[in-house]
């Protein structure tokens with residue numbers, strides 16, 4: 032099949048490549064750019080492991096073709112750490128709240144959680160659960176993930192620990 036040229040920004044770097052029209056965005060990110068922090072769980076839009084941001088909003092990158100991302104701005108889990116290597120507040124919160132076991136779902140959970148908090152800066156538990164519906168974890172039972180998202184929201188707002196006592 033004839034390849035098509037695309038130009039897009041991924042984690043702050045602009046790439047121009049030729050891709051087959053059937054290439055999924057997640058395939059392009061992983062196989063062509065080496066962004067293997069974005070994972071593939073189901074390949075059918077169910078699990079959320081492949082979640083990245085497209086122009087600042089979370090999307091499932093197994094649901095899009097790479098050609099559809101032409102001209103857009105993509106951020107992966109590998110693009111959210113600071114230049115000096117400091118973790119993003121949401122990554123820090125997942126780490127500190129023990130919100131992972133095998134970790135397979137974690138990159139997608141974190142990308143979805145950042146989008147969630149951008150939209151709901153101080154989410155209650157129901158809001159967190161509702162907005163993580165499209166991201167599946169087989170391990171943790173979600174309790175610590177919910178706590179992590181709320182802690183991450185406080186970190187992103189610059190007020191870490193401020194409401195920690197209320198959870199007990």
Ligand code: FES
Nearest residue numbers: 072073074079093
């Ligand atoms: S791999 Fe994309 S939703 Fe599961």
Ligand code: FES
Nearest residue numbers: 132134136168169
């Ligand atoms: S930590 Fe294992 S699937 Fe989420």
